[in-house]
Amino acid sequence: MPLRLDTSSPDFAARFTAFLGTKREVSQDVADAVAGIIADVRARGDAALIDLSRRFDRVDLGALGIRVSEAEIDAAVAAADPATVQALAFAHGRIRAHHERQLPASGRYVDAAGVELGHRWTPVDAVGLYVPGGTAAYPSSVLMNAVPAKVAGVGRLAMVVPAPDGVLNPLVLAAARLAGVDEVYRVGGAQAVAALAYGTQTIAPVAKIVGPGNAYVAAAKRHVFGTVGIDMVAGPSEVLVIADGAQNPDWIAADLLAQAEHDTAAQSILMTDDAALADAVAEAVERQLALLPRRDIAGASWAEFGAIITLASLEEAPALSDRIAPEHLEIMTADAEALVARIRHAGAIFIGAHTPEAIGDYVGGSNHVLPTARSARFSSGLNVLDFMKRTTLLKCGPEQLRALGPAAIALGEAEGLGAHARSVAIRLNL
Amino acid sequence: MPLRLDTSSPDFAARFTAFLGTKREVSQDVADAVAGIIADVRARGDAALIDLSRRFDRVDLGALGIRVSEAEIDAAVAAADPATVQALAFAHGRIRAHHERQLPASGRYVDAAGVELGHRWTPVDAVGLYVPGGTAAYPSSVLMNAVPAKVAGVGRLAMVVPAPDGVLNPLVLAAARLAGVDEVYRVGGAQAVAALAYGTQTIAPVAKIVGPGNAYVAAAKRHVFGTVGIDMVAGPSEVLVIADGAQNPDWIAADLLAQAEHDTAAQSILMTDDAALADAVAEAVERQLALLPRRDIAGASWAEFGAIITLASLEEAPALSDRIAPEHLEIMTADAEALVARIRHAGAIFIGAHTPEAIGDYVGGSNHVLPTARSARFSSGLNVLDFMKRTTLLKCGPEQLRALGPAAIALGEAEGLGAHARSVAIRLNL
Known part of the structure; x- marks a missing residue:
C-alpha cells in the first residue's frame, strides 16, 4: 500500500519530513572492487578489458574486437524494426532542434574604466558515453546523452556499452548512428569507465564521461572525477503529479505507473486537494497494475515508495513540491500556469493534462536526463552547457x-x- | 632548477608528455577520518562542533558561540585598515558589475508542431561558503565566491571559517559584510562541511557548498556530494606565460613568481620562441626571488615544478598550451589576439603585457576561482550559473x-x- 498523508492531520509535518528522508537507494559498497578494476585497466589496458569482459559479460573481446565495427552497426540498423527506427529518427529531430537553441553566446565588452572583459564558450574535445546493457539498454537514453554533446560541438564522442554474452541491442546502435556517435566499444562496468578516463591501446582517453550505470559504474565515475569531468550520479527516478478534482483518475494512475515501472526504487507521488480523486486514483492504480507487463516492478515501487498526499488547498502545493524537488513534476489543474510560476525546485515540469511525462521521455524535445533524489534543489538536467566550458578573458x-x-x-x-x-x-x- | 625544454629537441614529445603527467598534489588519504567526523556531526550536532573545534582549533565555541555576531563583524570592519577596506570595496564593485552580466535568461517558445518548450533558471535557496583560516585566509576569495552567489539571487549564504586559537581575520569578515554574506560561523574542517550539509541545532542545512580548503575539507565535500551540490575540488594553482622576444623579462619573472608564492605545489611555466628571453627570465627569477617575503615557498615551487619551454615558433604555442589547459594563461606577444583566438582550453586568458594575472586575482572583475590541474579541458571558472539551476518546461x-x-x-x-x-x-x- 502506498503512503497516505493529509495536510490537515496534526502529525502531517513530521510524517512529511520522515517521507522526505526515506532512503530509496540500496547503497552497495563497491568502492574497493572498483579501485582494483581501475588499477588493472591502467596497468594492462586492453588485456584487462578482455579479461574482465570474459569474467563479467561472458564475452571474448579478443575474438570479437573491443570496438564495434561500422559494418556491425550497419547490420544492426538494417535488422532493426523500421517503424521503431523511424520513431527514433522523429525523436532525434525534435531533441536536436530543441538543444540547438541552448548554444550559449560568447562575448566581450569594454567597461567604463576601459578594461576589456569577456568569456568564450568552447566544446569539450572528447566525451565518453556510458550506456547500460541488458534490460536497461534504452535507445532513447543514447539520444538524450549524445545529442547535446554533438550540438555542443564535441569532436569525438566515444560510446561504451557492455555486450553480455556478446549481444548488443540493435536499437541502441541505431540511436548511436542517428546521434552521430563517433566510436562504439563493447565494454561495460568500471572497466569501461577506467578505459575512457585513462585510455588503453584501443580506446583513447576522453575529457568527460556521462551516462547512467549500476553501482559499479557510479563508483568508478566518482573515482575518476578530477582526472575527467563526470555528469551527476543519478539515483532512482521519481514523479510528482499535482492534480485537482476535475482530472481523469485513469490518466493520473497511468502516469504514476509509468514512473513506477522503471525500478522498484522509483517513486510516484500524487498531491491533490480532492479526497475523492485521491481514492479514485488509488483504485485505478490497482486496476491498471494488473494489465502491465512490468507489474511486479511497478507494484513493488508503488507499494513501498508510492504516496498520495491530500491537501486542504492547492495553495499548499508549491511549498510541499519544492521540498520534494521532484525530478519530474506534472501539473494537471485548471490553472496549471499559475502553479508553474510558483514552483522553484523541479527537474522538469509537464504542464497540463495532455503532457504525460512519457512524451518528455521520448519525443518532446527536452532532455530526459534530470536531477533525481531532491538534487533539483541545486542541479539541472543535462544540456548543451554540460559539454562546453567557459574561458574568461581580461585585457x-x-x-x-x-x-x-x-x-x-x-x-x-x-x-x-x-x-x-x-x-x-x-x-x-x- | 626549473625544467628546461626545447621543442627542437628530438626527445621533446616524450619529455613534454612526462611533464604533463607530473603529480603536484600530495594525496593524503583522510577519507576514513573524515567519515568519522561527519558521522559525529550528524549524530551530535552542535556538541560535536564544539568538541572538534576544541581539539583542532584550540577554541571554546561553547563560550564564544558558534555563530559570529553582527557586533563582532562590526568591530572587525571598524578595526580593519581603511585603505585595505577601500580596496576591497573597489574590487567588490568591479566583481559585482561583471557577474551581473552573467545572469541567464529564461525562455519559452512554441515549435512548428505547436508544442511549447522552455526553461527557467532559479537560484539555489541556500549556499554554504567554506573559507580557510590561518595563513590562507584570503578576503579576495570571499568576494570571488560570495558575489556570484548573491548575484544569482541565493537567499541564504552561510559562511564557515575556522578560528584557530579563537582568532578570525578581520578582512575576511569585512569582505563577507561587503559581499552580503548572511551568516558567519567560526567552525572549519570536515566538521564545518558536515554541519552545512546535514545541519545542526545552530546551522541550518544548505543545498550547495563552495570554497577552497585543505585535504580534509576536500574529502568532506566529496563525501557529502549528492546530499548537497559542491563546486570543483581545486588542486594547486598554475600559470602559463606565452611571450615573444620583445617582452620585458622582469615583468614575466614577476608573474611567474606571483604564481609560485601561493604554494610549493604551484606551477609557473614560460613558453617563448626567443632563447635569449628564456635565459633572461630565468636569471630575473633568481634575482627577484631574493626580494620576496615568501621566497622559500616561491623558490621551492619554481625549482621543483617551474618550466621554461623554448619554441621554434609561436605557431607551436596553442597546441602545447591546450595540452596543459592552464588555469591562468598570460599572452604577451606582438599579436596577442591572434593567439587568443587559437586557444581552446584555459581557465582564464590575460591578454597583453599590461594584464598581469594579479589584476584578475583581485580587481579585474572576472572570477579568480578557476579550473586547475588540466581540468580546463572539461570545466569552467566559478560563475553565476553555478548558483542557479534550470527547470525544463514542456506543454x-x-x-x-x-x-x-x-x-x-x-x-x-x-x-x-x-x-x-x-x-x-x-x-x-x-
Missing part, C-alpha cells in the same frame, strides 16, 4: 593598469602575497 | 499529443516500458 592597457593597479597592490600586500603586489608594481615603476 | 495540448504520441508509444513499447506507452495511449483512446 588591460597601460591606462587601465594604472587605474586598477593600486587596489591590487593593496590587496596583495594585505594578503601577505608580496609577489602578487610586485607583479603589478613593477609595471607601474612603483 | 502539449490535445493536438500536439496526437501528433507526438504514436512515436512515444512505439519507443515505449520498443524499450519494454509498457506503462510508458500506456500513459500516452490512454489519453488518445488507443
Whole structure:
C-alpha cells in the first residue's frame, strides 16, 4: 500500500519530513572492487578489458574486437524494426532542434574604466558515453546523452556499452548512428569507465564521461572525477503529479505507473486537494497494475515508495513540491500556469493534462536526463552547457593598469602575497 | 632548477608528455577520518562542533558561540585598515558589475508542431561558503565566491571559517559584510562541511557548498556530494606565460613568481620562441626571488615544478598550451589576439603585457576561482550559473499529443516500458 498523508492531520509535518528522508537507494559498497578494476585497466589496458569482459559479460573481446565495427552497426540498423527506427529518427529531430537553441553566446565588452572583459564558450574535445546493457539498454537514453554533446560541438564522442554474452541491442546502435556517435566499444562496468578516463591501446582517453550505470559504474565515475569531468550520479527516478478534482483518475494512475515501472526504487507521488480523486486514483492504480507487463516492478515501487498526499488547498502545493524537488513534476489543474510560476525546485515540469511525462521521455524535445533524489534543489538536467566550458578573458592597457593597479597592490600586500603586489608594481615603476 | 625544454629537441614529445603527467598534489588519504567526523556531526550536532573545534582549533565555541555576531563583524570592519577596506570595496564593485552580466535568461517558445518548450533558471535557496583560516585566509576569495552567489539571487549564504586559537581575520569578515554574506560561523574542517550539509541545532542545512580548503575539507565535500551540490575540488594553482622576444623579462619573472608564492605545489611555466628571453627570465627569477617575503615557498615551487619551454615558433604555442589547459594563461606577444583566438582550453586568458594575472586575482572583475590541474579541458571558472539551476518546461495540448504520441508509444513499447506507452495511449483512446 502506498503512503497516505493529509495536510490537515496534526502529525502531517513530521510524517512529511520522515517521507522526505526515506532512503530509496540500496547503497552497495563497491568502492574497493572498483579501485582494483581501475588499477588493472591502467596497468594492462586492453588485456584487462578482455579479461574482465570474459569474467563479467561472458564475452571474448579478443575474438570479437573491443570496438564495434561500422559494418556491425550497419547490420544492426538494417535488422532493426523500421517503424521503431523511424520513431527514433522523429525523436532525434525534435531533441536536436530543441538543444540547438541552448548554444550559449560568447562575448566581450569594454567597461567604463576601459578594461576589456569577456568569456568564450568552447566544446569539450572528447566525451565518453556510458550506456547500460541488458534490460536497461534504452535507445532513447543514447539520444538524450549524445545529442547535446554533438550540438555542443564535441569532436569525438566515444560510446561504451557492455555486450553480455556478446549481444548488443540493435536499437541502441541505431540511436548511436542517428546521434552521430563517433566510436562504439563493447565494454561495460568500471572497466569501461577506467578505459575512457585513462585510455588503453584501443580506446583513447576522453575529457568527460556521462551516462547512467549500476553501482559499479557510479563508483568508478566518482573515482575518476578530477582526472575527467563526470555528469551527476543519478539515483532512482521519481514523479510528482499535482492534480485537482476535475482530472481523469485513469490518466493520473497511468502516469504514476509509468514512473513506477522503471525500478522498484522509483517513486510516484500524487498531491491533490480532492479526497475523492485521491481514492479514485488509488483504485485505478490497482486496476491498471494488473494489465502491465512490468507489474511486479511497478507494484513493488508503488507499494513501498508510492504516496498520495491530500491537501486542504492547492495553495499548499508549491511549498510541499519544492521540498520534494521532484525530478519530474506534472501539473494537471485548471490553472496549471499559475502553479508553474510558483514552483522553484523541479527537474522538469509537464504542464497540463495532455503532457504525460512519457512524451518528455521520448519525443518532446527536452532532455530526459534530470536531477533525481531532491538534487533539483541545486542541479539541472543535462544540456548543451554540460559539454562546453567557459574561458574568461581580461585585457588591460597601460591606462587601465594604472587605474586598477593600486587596489591590487593593496590587496596583495594585505594578503601577505608580496609577489602578487610586485607583479603589478613593477609595471607601474612603483 | 626549473625544467628546461626545447621543442627542437628530438626527445621533446616524450619529455613534454612526462611533464604533463607530473603529480603536484600530495594525496593524503583522510577519507576514513573524515567519515568519522561527519558521522559525529550528524549524530551530535552542535556538541560535536564544539568538541572538534576544541581539539583542532584550540577554541571554546561553547563560550564564544558558534555563530559570529553582527557586533563582532562590526568591530572587525571598524578595526580593519581603511585603505585595505577601500580596496576591497573597489574590487567588490568591479566583481559585482561583471557577474551581473552573467545572469541567464529564461525562455519559452512554441515549435512548428505547436508544442511549447522552455526553461527557467532559479537560484539555489541556500549556499554554504567554506573559507580557510590561518595563513590562507584570503578576503579576495570571499568576494570571488560570495558575489556570484548573491548575484544569482541565493537567499541564504552561510559562511564557515575556522578560528584557530579563537582568532578570525578581520578582512575576511569585512569582505563577507561587503559581499552580503548572511551568516558567519567560526567552525572549519570536515566538521564545518558536515554541519552545512546535514545541519545542526545552530546551522541550518544548505543545498550547495563552495570554497577552497585543505585535504580534509576536500574529502568532506566529496563525501557529502549528492546530499548537497559542491563546486570543483581545486588542486594547486598554475600559470602559463606565452611571450615573444620583445617582452620585458622582469615583468614575466614577476608573474611567474606571483604564481609560485601561493604554494610549493604551484606551477609557473614560460613558453617563448626567443632563447635569449628564456635565459633572461630565468636569471630575473633568481634575482627577484631574493626580494620576496615568501621566497622559500616561491623558490621551492619554481625549482621543483617551474618550466621554461623554448619554441621554434609561436605557431607551436596553442597546441602545447591546450595540452596543459592552464588555469591562468598570460599572452604577451606582438599579436596577442591572434593567439587568443587559437586557444581552446584555459581557465582564464590575460591578454597583453599590461594584464598581469594579479589584476584578475583581485580587481579585474572576472572570477579568480578557476579550473586547475588540466581540468580546463572539461570545466569552467566559478560563475553565476553555478548558483542557479534550470527547470525544463514542456506543454502539449490535445493536438500536439496526437501528433507526438504514436512515436512515444512505439519507443515505449520498443524499450519494454509498457506503462510508458500506456500513459500516452490512454489519453488518445488507443
